[in-house]
Amino acid sequence: MIQTEGLTKRFIKSKKDAPITAVDDLTLSVAEGEVFGFLGPNGAGKTTTVRMLTSLIAPTSGRAFIDKLEIGRDDQKIRGRVGILTETPGMYERLSAERNLTIFARLYGVKDVSGQVEKYLRMLGLWDRRFDEVGSFSKGMRQKLAIARALLHEPRIVFLDEPTSGLDPEAAKLVRDFVEELKTEGRTIFICTHNLDEADRLCDRIGIFKTRLITTDSPENLREKLFGRKVVFHLQSMLPGLSDRVRNLRGIKDVQAVENRLLVSLDDPEAQNPAIVKTLVEAGAGVQFVGELRHSLEDIYLEMIRQEEVK
Template sequence: MIIETNNLTRKFGDRLAVDNLNLTAEEGKILGFLGPNGAGKTTTMRMLAGLISPTSGYAVVDGIRPDKEAERVHEIIGILTETPGFYNNLSAQRNLEYFAGFYNLSDASAQIEKYLKLMELWERKSDKVGTFSKGMKQRLAITRALIHRPKILFLDEPTSGLDPEVSQEVRGLIQNLSREGYTIILSTHNLSEAEQLCHRIAVIRSALVTLDTPANLRKRLFKHQTMIKLEEIDENLIQAISKLDYVNKHSREENTLLIELADPSKHQSDLIKKIVEAGGRIIEVTDKKHSLEDIYLSLLNEEEKI
């Protein structure tokens, strides 16, 4: 694991922002941080990046303790904060040259040109950043995070303020960076974005609620349901389904039946046969797929009951 935390804790006065957090990140994979506002996602990122120290516990990032050797960590990470800071009176290129100077890059100009073009900012390289829109500043911040070829990227709301087309381009860039071997920690409120990008999801609410792949979370939280859309549903059909001993549960949403089977692989074909015999005219048979939003809300509801 390229990142590990051990009872990572951070307090701000009496407020507990991060509570004994234990998680891992796999090298070359995208780990998503999900949680409500104030859950500690950004605070966790800042501790992993060596920007603030934990109150107790510790993290290890590529073999380095950020609280002990922050400068070494800064050499191997790129970070995009939710509110990236730039010198508004300097041009985009001059801003990047200034930040690149911290890394003593021999090819800084080439890297700056490469990513400004990738982010479609090359034509505005000489313009003052103060004239940029929020979306343009966000693209510039991603450029800044990449110019020194970091091993790990911390991205806090990377598509915030971007229009849908640019957001999709940024997501494509993130996927490409992952394929190239970058480890990415992604904090986002956009659940569809997390589902599209992340190999694993860490749901955080001060403490870690869970850490797993979206597929495993679905299996853990939800029973398999078969969705059968029909031309119409009458009471005789409902009664016929209710009598089947392998049907654990069933419900109806307009002209669609949601059926939980004891063993879907064994019983689904017989279920379809029985529906047809009962006069049902089937339009479509699919498996219900629970979205990441369903998973997220279920986990937080479970956590509130504890």
């Protein structure tokens, strides 16, 4: 659905200065129906990438395809097939919400303009404010209106650049719920976000990016590659020799005793946990409960950025 081959963008400030590389040799593939998170620090080139993929700016070199249409050759068709929410969406502030959406629906060539406008105003909880000037809206309401604008023409591919940036928790949750709904409809969603918890919950795969693509994978696979899997066994009390008993079991990588807990690194918790519990019970340890120690996406992100910086 989204395919790039060596996509590169350089900006020239002046004839005297060397070009600034914003995106360097990006080769990436996003499948149909996938929610893909594009993560990176400020200035990493995420927004520049989105602007190229939506045919708003041209790449310096490389190629990109959106739904088999090539950027630079099929730009008008691409713009009609994608929806985009920019980080700072502009609206006609002196016009009503309904009027704003009507203008953009006509620009997109939507057949049932009034029907589509009503559909998305209702869906995003703005129908009762449809006649109010957008200039009177809160940031959260403007963001919801901008999402409605991006979806009026029912695009199969949606680009969201910081969709919950600056929103209060209630508005941010509404936006996340809406993204989840789009996901169930089979739309391809490309999200740039600094909210790593949000990316962890919403995204099938993530790409960590800092001018160059550092890695792509699912959050779960990256956790396992970087940190392995670690299970915490909470005990009534720590008995002598428990660590050694567990360490001698098959497939155990490491065992740490911390107060009344055993932290066990292993390959396959689902298969190995029963044998560990059995060993602990037979040794006389009271197992209170068992839980997997789960590294956050923030841990993954910071570790990948750190590894990139020390190269």
